[in-house]
Amino acid sequence: MSQASQSHDWTKPAAIAIPKEGFFTPERGRYGPVFPQTPANYGFSIIARVKPGREQAIREYGKTIEEAVKADPAVLAPLKLHYLRWLLFDIGSGLHFMYQGIFDTDFDKYVEDALVLFAQTGITTVFVNLEGWPEDWQANAPAVIQFFRDHQCPSFLEYGEYPYVSADEIKKALRVKDLFSQMLDQMQ
Amino acid sequence: MLELDDIQHFLMTRPHALAARYEFLSFRTPQSARIWLNGILDKVGTTRSVRAADEHDMRWVTVAFTWQGLLATGVEDSSLATFPDEFREGMAARAEILGDIGRNGPKHWIGELASNELHAILILFARDVEQRDRSVRDYEEFLAQCDGAERLSFLNLEAIPPYEYSHDHFGYRDRLSQCVVAGTDEVANPGSGPPLKAGEFFLGYPDEDGDGPRLPHPEILSRNGSYLAYRRLQEHVGTFRAFLEQHGKTREEQELIAAKLMGRWRSGAPLVLAPERDDPELGADPLRNNNFNYKTMDPHGYAVPLGSHIRRMNPRDTAVNMNRRRMIRRGGTYGPHLPEGAPEDGVERGIAAFIGCASLVRQFEFAQNVWVNDPKFHELDHERDPIIGTHDGTYQMTIPKRPVRRRLTGLPSFTTVRGGAYFFLPGIRALRFLASGARA
Numbered sequence: 001m002s003q004a005s006q007s008h009d010w011t012k013p014a015a016i017a018i019p020k021e022g023f024f025t026p027e028r029g030r031y032g033p034v035f036p037q038t039p040a041n042y043g044f045s046i047i048a049r050v051k052p053g054r055e056q057a058i059r060e061y062g063k064t065i066e067e068a069v070k071a072d073p074a075v076l077a078p079l080k081l082h083y084l085r086w087l088l089f090d091i092g093s094g095l096h097f098m099y100q101g102i103f104d105t106d107f108d109k110y111v112e113d114a115l116v117l118f119a120q121t122g123i124t125t126v127f128v129n130l131e132g133w134p135e136d137w138q139a140n141a142p143a144v145i146q147f148f149r150d151h152q153c154p155s156f157l158e159y160g161e162y163p164y165v166s167a168d169e170i171k172k173a174l175r176v177k178d179l180f181s182q183m184l185d186q187m188q
Numbered sequence: 189m190l191e192l193d194d195i196q197h198f199l200m201t202r203p204h205a206l207a208a209r210y211e212f213l214s215f216r217t218p219q220s221a222r223i224w225l226n227g228i229l230d231k232v233g234t235t236r237s238v239r240a241a242d243e244h245d246m247r248w249v250t251v252a253f254t255w256q257g258l259l260a261t262g263v264e265d266s267s268l269a270t271f272p273d274e275f276r277e278g279m280a281a282r283a284e285i286l287g288d289i290g291r292n293g294p295k296h297w298i299g300e301l302a303s304n305e306l307h308a309i310l311i312l313f314a315r316d317v318e319q320r321d322r323s324v325r326d327y328e329e330f331l332a333q334c335d336g337a338e339r340l341s342f343l344n345l346e347a348i349p350p351y352e353y354s355h356d357h358f359g360y361r362d363r364l365s366q367c368v369v370a371g372t373d374e375v376a377n378p379g380s381g382p383p384l385k386a387g388e389f390f391l392g393y394p395d396e397d398g399d400g401p402r403l404p405h406p407e408i409l410s411r412n413g414s415y416l417a418y419r420r421l422q423e424h425v426g427t428f429r430a431f432l433e434q435h436g437k438t439r440e441e442q443e444l445i446a447a448k449l450m451g452r453w454r455s456g457a458p459l460v461l462a463p464e465r466d467d468p469e470l471g472a473d474p475l476r477n478n479n480f481n482y483k484t485m486d487p488h489g490y491a492v493p494l495g496s497h498i499r500r501m502n503p504r505d506t507a508v509n510m511n512r513r514r515m516i517r518r519g520g521t522y523g524p525h526l527p528e529g530a531p532e533d534g535v536e537r538g539i540a541a542f543i544g545c546a547s548l549v550r551q552f553e554f555a556q557n558v559w560v561n562d563p564k565f566h567e568l569d570h571e572r573d574p575i576i577g578t579h580d581g582t583y584q585m586t587i588p589k590r591p592v593r594r595r596l597t598g599l600p601s602f603t604t605v606r607g608g609a610y611f612f613l614p615g616i617r618a619l620r621f622l623a624s625g626a627r628a
Contacts, residue, residue, distance in 0.1 A: 027284065028282070028284040028285050029285065029557070030274075030285055030549050030553050030554065030557055031549070077508075078508035078509065106558070109554070109558060112509075112512075112550065112554075113508060113509060115397075116397060116508075116509045116512060119397045119398055136402065138398060138399075139398070139399060139400070139401050139402050140401065140402060141401070141550070142272065142273070142549070166567060168567055169567065
């Protein structure tokens with residue numbers, strides 16, 4: 001079995017504590033500092049306040065995504081995701097939306113690709129229900145990326161049971177397992 | 189409808205030129221910039237005029253400005269602030285994003301290209317060296333009369349033998365994969381993809397995503413304009429040839445290594461279509477030499493390694509949103525040809541190219557940052573573009589092969605960035621606006 005990375009051993013669970021700013025050494029990315037890959041890969045936690053009266057619209061958007069993936073399981077493939085988690089919560093300072101994503105591309109590329117998805121599917125975005133979302137988002141990609149960066153709450157701890165492994169590598173391994181299993185069945 | 193009378197010809201036409209000259213300029217005052225521009229305006233070719241001209245009529249020039257240059261011509265601050273951040277900062281300030289570090293870094297750049305004093309570039313293509321030198325003499329006479337307009341540096345470009353086709357100093361055939369702009373009568377070569385909306389390259393038109401981004405103000409300045417990323421890339425021919433000799437015992441093996449680094453044989457024949465041996469006839473045939481994909485024809489990189497140059501610069505059907513990442517490339521070779529078998533002479537030679545696009549951050553910087561220099565591109569491990577990536581001697585290259593892959597380790601730098609800059613290539617109305625000193 002191939003190693004996930006020459007420099008990382010996937011068999012060895014790893015945790016990493018991250019400084020407040022979200023990175024160890026400042027490294028410039030195209031739209032701002034680069035958030036490093038951790039044992040839990042790339043990702044973000046976007047937290048923004050919901051516009052008054054928009055809770056239901058956001059909840060319904062969960063159904064929209066469910067239907068979109070059902071209709072085309074590859075619809076979100078460009079984002080190289082492992083997992084998405086969308087939450088709504090109010091701990092006394094108004095309703096907030098949290099968008100947690102774990103993926104295998106860098107922050108800026110994820111947001112760029114997500115914007116293209118919004119445009120391609122012809123649907124509006126759940127984010128129009130959030131305070132601070134740029135009105136001209138369709139013609140102003142840099143402003144959207146800035147919104148995501150402004151509302152990103154970097155983790156201070158991330159852990160991976162099988163660290164630094166990409167979703168493609170996991171799928172590859174599972175495919176190999178299936179093939180072996182089929183082969184063994186055939187030999188019965 | 190594309191305004192071919194207003195768009196400069198540079199990204200739309202490809203003159204039959206064997207020589208060129210890049211002049212890098214600085215203006216002491218807005219007045220000097222305007223005098224210079226007024227004197228040069230009627231030599232700047234539009235797409236329509238250059239297409240209509242005799243192909244040997246090479247008197248057309250191209251003019252583009254840095255953000256500091258727009259400032260120097262007197263464009264107002266409120267207008268300058270509406271240009272994208274990356275253009276305002278300039279290439280040298282964004283070196284880290286591009287991987288221009290170490291000896292590729294701006295502090296080593298030559299020709300004053302990293303300086304805020306770099307304001308404009310004048311590009312002249314010529315049929316041959318003689319015609320170029322004649323035009324340069326005329327230009328020098330003109331420049332001498334423009335008090336306050338100064339030459340910072342220049343670069344002479346000349347084709348190198350064999351002259352029958354375009355190629356770089358390493359010997360790789362060039363200009364094989366060209367994108368075509370929708371709304372023009374150009375026809376894409378098979379495999380080059382469908383025509384792309386004009387907004388991917390020219391401001392003021394719908395792009396592949398919709399109506400296109402907001403234009404910088406005033407519209408007369410930005411409409412029909414493009415951004416250019418200029419790269420002066422030294423090619424270390426001696427290092428390259430020594431590497432091939434080190435890793436290939438026979439001439440055939442060396443050629444195969446060269447092909448694996450690029451993804452094409454030096455003849456231009458793509459490895460996807462000619463995986464075992466070179467096919468120069470295929471390499472020279474524009475109807476066949478670009479007609480391939482990766483997803484179905486070479487998914488694992490047995491022909492074109494996943495990390496090879498052409499696979500990184502144009503992943504074709506194995507990357508998402510490709511239509512948002514395409515660029516138009518122009519440029520040529522500079523420096524003397526190093527004949528086969530001759531020892532490295534230490535003279536600088538390379539390619540000096542422009543990458544044209546509507547968004548430097550989305551197109552050029554993305555390609556540089558994510559495709560060229562991402563060590564994990566296509567799930568690879570510690571690899572970078574073998575030809576133009578940033579190397580420190582530790583990166584490797586995997587060549588998939590049956591039964592066992594081959595791995596080249598300790599790749600040296602085959603190229604070094606000797607300079608670069610971001611320019612805005614305005615339309616003709618915009619040049620007149622700048623030359624007039626009018627305010628929006």
